Amino acid sequence: MSAFPGVEASPSAPDGGNHADHGPVHARPRPRITVLGVIGELLVLAGVLLGLYVVWELFYTDVQGDRAQREIVEELAWAEPEVIEGDVATSSVDTIPDDLKVTDEDPPEMAYPEFTETFATMMVPRWGDDYVRPISEGSTRADVLDPLGIGHYEGSALPGELGNFAISGHRTTYGKPFNRVDELHEGDALIVQTEGIWAVYEVTGWEIVDPTAIEVIAPTPNRPGAGATGRFMTLTTCHPLYSAAERWIVYSELKYWAPTGHGVPSELTEVPA
């Protein structure tokens, strides 16, 4: 009779009486460290890291890339403000008069841009009237394509010039400037603005090539020995999606160029059906 309240009053009694109440809760065996268990946990960790990498690559780089490329465009003092705000179609901005459009002469020479310098913007009505992306010098991933968006192959022609204005951009990840490249139709307008000129190109075709097919960015696409026979622009991007096994190439030819400061190309206001 006297032992019973004693157990209640002092659960830590040395006689071990407390096991009667709390024993089963604490009776779990201490986890033993086994090689297999540690390997298993490391594999789970590796799986989590791989999963996080995929989330980073497919989601986070787009968030960062969109924001960074947007800021770059907004900081360009000469970029058309109506284009940046994405309301060209609704605002009453002037369009370039026909007598200012040039098709057979080089535009006024611009200083060749420094490596990583952003010297142009690109607009593609097919990809929406709010599509405007910066074009920067160089085509390496670490310096240009990942942080800055569209890159210009060094040494290729500048916008409007005789030769091939060749550019490259990600189709997935890092803001994916050329994500919807497969939606372009023949005749679609590709519009480039520099500080001095607007250059309007028209899509003439597309092709899927091997990553080593550098002849597509020759001064005359696919005719490396021919020299510059026209005013071309060539887009290169990844194919298939989420892979770099091949390249998707879009060919285009200059429709006209015109000096800036006299309105925007009418093509900007015509979002294709």
Next chain:
Amino acid sequence: MISTWMWSRIPGPVALKVLLLLVVIVAAVLVLFEFVFPWVSTIVPVSDPTLEEAGS
């Protein structure tokens, strides 16, 4: 196991343990996203859109 060992090393009651663990996980993910993964992606050329010289 590693996870059990770490759990028993975190000080405080369960609520604090969970909070501390969340802080550590968020910090780890930030370091991975901002520094580790950008570096890894330069070694894993999965999405290079440019054309290369043949043979390089």
